[in-house]
Amino acid sequence: MARMPLQFRTKEVFYDGKVNILYQDGTLARFEYFSLRCACVCASCVDEVSGEKILDDSKVAKDIHPLDSAYVGNYGLRIHWSDGHDTGIYNFRWLRESFPHESEKVN
Numbered sequence: 525m526a527r528m529p530l531q532f533r534t535k536e537v538f539y540d541g542k543v544n545i546l547y548q549d550g551t552l553a554r555f556e557y558f559s560l561r562c563a564c565v566c567a568s569c570v571d572e573v574s575g576e577k578i579l580d581d582s583k584v585a586k587d588i589h590p591l592d593s594a595y596v597g598n599y600g601l602r603i604h605w606s607d608g609h610d611t612g613i614y615n616f617r618w619l620r621e622s623f624p625h626e627s628e629k630v631n
């Protein structure tokens with residue numbers, strides 16, 4: 525299997541009001557809690573067959589935040605949110621390529 529390029533591999537994940545993901549190419553990307561929670565693509569948030577979103581963003585608490593998280597292989601992050609939801613897996617590559625965020629070069 526081909527090795528995943530450095531810009532999609534992570535060194536560290538931490539939370540300080542945003543989800544901070546430090547990629548191995550030295551880029552720190554920062555993602556908002558609320559928008560990440562609303563973008564969950566698990567089977568209870570998005571219909572697997574139609575692809576339609578089931579989750580109602582207006583029901584998500586504005587102060588939603590992660591309680592805990594765990595790596596899924598080397599490609600993603602499973603976040604346990606303060607509303608009890610923990611089935612969503614956020615793919616590091618998708619986050620970097622397709623999800624709006626701020627980023628800076630840190631080394």
Ligand SMILES: [Zn+2]
Nearest residue numbers: 564566569612
């Ligand atoms: Zn979900």
